Amino acid sequence: MLKVVIEEERCKGCALCVDACPAHLIALGSRFNCHGAIPAIIAECDQARCTSCAMCARMCPDAAISIYRELKALQDADSRQ
Amino acid sequence: MTERLFVKGNEAVAMGALAAGCRYYFGYPITPQNDIPEYMSRELPMLGGEFIQAESEIASINMVLGASACGARAMTSSSSPGISLKQEGISYMAGSELPGLIVNICRSGPGLGGIDASQGDYFQAVKGGGHGGYRIFVAAPHSVQEMYDLTVLAFDISDRYRLPAMILADSVIGQMKEALVPHPYVPPADLPSKEWALSGKGDRGRQKVVKSLYLGDGELEAHNWRLHEKYRLLGEKETRWEENGLEDAELLVTAFGSTARIAATAIQLAREQGLRVGLLRPVTLFPFPGAAFLKATQRTKKVLCIELNTGQMVDDVRLSVARDAAVSFYGRPPGAGSLPTPEELLLQIRRHCEGGVHGG
Amino acid sequence: MVARKVFARPVSLKDVATHFCPGCQHGVVHRLVAETLDHFNAAGRTIGVASVGCSVFLYDYFDINVVEAPHGRAPAVATGVKRVHKNSLVFTYQGDGDLAAIGTSEIIHAANRGEGLTVIFVNNTTYGMTGGQMAPTTLPGQRTTTSSAGRNTASDGHPIRMAELLATLDGTAYSARVAVDSPGHVLEAGKAIRRAFGYQVEGRGFAFVEVLTTCPTNWGMDPVAANRRIAAEVIPFFPLGTFVDRSGDER
Structure with missing residues (x-):
């Protein structure tokens, strides 16, 4: 499941998300996008380690990141409250 | 009543x-x-x-x-x-x-x-x-x-x-x-509604923007041509002026606002003395009644422009009159004591009517 | 596996790319304002007043009605707007040159009248759009294109702390300074902006939020280094906090 979805064509490659991710799951890629920026990427295998904390998305100046959370995790969180 | x-x-x-x-x-x-x-x-x-x-x-x-x-x-x-x-x-x-x-x-x-x-x-x-x-x-x-x-x-x-x-x-x-007499206001029936205005209540999906910044290729030029066309239309439809005694006038006096009042009194005095003087008073300064000046000066060749300054409207008068009309200026820079009297203007009118003074 | 979207771009923000430079935090502040408009479900009755500078393109990014103001005059334009549409949410979005230099008269008097406005003040310590000249908020010693040896307070004066200054006025209901240099600060900034709009909804008076942001391009730094400068240099001079809060209740 994809927890972090980075709209690569919106990304300007500022790397503030890279800096923000507490698990160091995000990195700048190796290709240029339509802006001529090197967008941030997250490897598919790292999606599982993501806790959906959304720190990357909060720091993103371009609103290019969407965060998803497993429904089960959400339900667990709800039941704990 | x-x-x-x-x-x-x-x-x-x-x-x-x-x-x-x-x-x-x-x-x-x-x-x-x-x-x-x-x-x-x-x-x-x-x-x-x-x-x-x-x-x-x-x-x-x-x-x-x-x-x-x-x-x-x-x-x-x-x-x-x-x-x-x-x-x-x-x-x-x-x-x-x-x-x-x-x-x-x-x-x-x-x-x-x-x-x-x-x-x-x-x-x-x-x-x-x-x-x-x-x-x-x-x-x-x-x-x-x-x-x-x-x-x-x-x-x-x-x-x-x-x-x-x-x-x-x-x-x-x-x-x-x-x-x-404060006439009650009757809004013109054909006044367009302000659909461009920013509304205060939910009109989502119909974003309205009031702005003067145009950066796109050709946008600002087009915007300015649109404004220019509006000014032209304004001149065509909204020019206002007042004429008095121009039919037989040898001298056309022009002035606006307060000076026009003093000039009107002076013209009345001049008429009483048999001088053939008329008044053309621009009511709108923009649009300027240039066409009215052209028409009037096709008959009356002498023009005296009076202002409470050292000569501003006279430029527009000169641009508007018939080619062979002579435009003179009489004005005083504003300040305490510089408002001309009707007698002072009468003297000017008399000088111009009796010839010898040519406009430049 | 079933998943739920827990973070996405607010609907009050148009789905377009901005013209801002990489790492420019105008984008973050835009998003926080848009999240607030979503929260109050108020985009349809919000009128934004755009200022002059990088922030002028408000209308390209927010799906709201916008009027453009001359440089520094946004609080006066917003006053005219608010007096006509008293039930609308009216906000200005101004940079430091606009608000703290050319527009000081308008901001001080709008605050002093207690106009029911929300003012978002983006302080990046430089004139961004014009190419990085010295701003009223440029830090002592900071190099800019018009203070190449660094701001000399003896001749250039001192940076202005607007949030504190406006807090001294009786018409100001809320004045706070926030930053967006860390996820925690972004959350706090979002809360302050929401409170500032909330006060307008409740008719409490003038509400002001100063947001410390970066200008990586004109600072000559990469976005991450510029972001770190906020904590290292900018916050020590411009302390975060709430300087006045006439809420009438403790939240």
């Missing part, structure tokens, strides 16, 4: 504005126009309107800009130095195609100058006083009645053409008391 009042010219402006439905006044005190904000501060709250004595002339005109962007009839008033401060906002309003009334009860300059009657702001008013090349509608009342009537008209024209409008007068007209 319509009531007949005895009021100051400045009060007539305020009354005309209220009659025309203006409910938003923003201004800053300056002599000799304080009767206007004082009147508005008393009356507007009772009518559910808003009066703000702003921190500056600059803030005032920008409050007008904001209220006008919401579709409201709004105004400010000031006098020459204050009008200079408002030029930035007027340019933005012209660029954003926003209506609004600016009243200039002109005083003498340059700089702090004095508070005496003046026509020194003609250029600033009619040539686009701020940056960027724009025009505004400018009307020059010569009586208390016209202060009322032209204020009402200025609001209608301002709304119709989506451009700022100005009443250009001075302390002679502003401070003088005369009879006023």
Whole structure:
């Protein structure tokens, strides 16, 4: 499941998300996008380690990141409250 | 029966504005126009309107800009130095195609100058006083009645053409008391609705933007051509002037506002002495009644332009008259004691009628 | 596996790319304002007043009605707007040159009248759009294109702390300074902006939020280094906090 979805064509490659991710799951890629920026990427295998904390998305100046959370995790969180 | 009042010219402006439905006044005190904000501060709250004595002339005109962007009839008033401060906002309003009334009860300059009657702001008013090349509608009342009537008209024209409008007068007209018949306002049936105005309640999905910034390729040029066309249309449809005794005139006297009143008295004296003199009084200074000057000077070849400055409107007169007409100028820079008397102007009229003086 | 979207761009923000430079935090502040408009479900009755500078393109990014103001005059334009549409949410979005230099008169008097406005003040310590000149908020010693040896307070004066200054006025209901240099600060900034709009909804008076942001391009730094400068240099001079809060209740 994809927890972090980075709209690569919106990304300007500022790397503030890279800096923000507490698990160091995000990195700048190796290709240029339509802006001529090197967008941030997250490897598919790292999606599982993501806790959906959304720190990357909060720091993103371009609103290019969407965060998803497993429904089960959400339900667990709800039941704990 | 319509009531007949005895009021100051400045009060007539305020009354005309209220009659025309203006409910938003923003201004800053300056002599000799304080009767206007004082009147508005008393009356507007009772009518559910808003009066703000702003921190500056600059803030005032920008409050007008904001209220006008919401579709409201709004105004400010000031006098020459204050009008200079408002030029930035007027340019933005012209660029954003926003209506609004600016009243200039002109005083003498340059700089702090004095508070005496003046026509020194003609250029600033009619040539686009701020940056960027724009025009505004400018009307020059010569009586208390016209202060009322032209204020009402200025609001209608301002709304119709989506451009700022100005009443250009001075302390002679502003401070003088005369009879006023405050005709009830009847909005023109064909006045377009303000669909461009920013609404205050949910109209999601129909974003409205009031702006003057155009950066796209060709956008600003197209915008300016559109504005230019509007000014042309204004000239075609909204030019106003008054003629008196031009049919047999050997000398055409022209003046606007307060000077036109003095000139009218002088012309009356001249007529009594058998001199054939007529008056052409521009009521709108922009658009300028150039065609009227051309027509009149096809018959009357001598023109005397009288102003309370060292010569401003005379430039537009010279551009308008028939090629073989001779235009002379008589004016005095404004200041204490420089308002000409009818006798003084009569002397000038007599000199020009009797020949020997040629315009340049 | 079933998933739920827990973070996405607010609907009040148009789905377009901005013209801002990489790492420019105008984008973050735009998003926080848009999230607030979503929260109050108020985009349809919000009127934004755009200022001059990088922030002028408000209308390209927010799906709301916007009027453009001359440089520094946004609080006066907003006053005119608010007096006509008393039930609308009216906000200005201004940079430091606009608000703290050319527009000081308008901001002080709008606050002093207690106009029911929300003002978002973006302080990046430089004139961004014009190419990085010295701003009223440029830090002592900071190099800019018009203070190439660094801001000399003896001749250039001192940076202005607007949030504190406006807090001294009786018309100001709320004045706070926030930053967006860390996820925690972004959350706090969002709360302050929401409170500032909430006060307008409740008719409490003038509300002001100063947001410390970066200008990586004109600072000559990469976005991450610029972001770190906020904590290292900017916050020590411009302390975060709430300087006045006339809420009438403790939240």
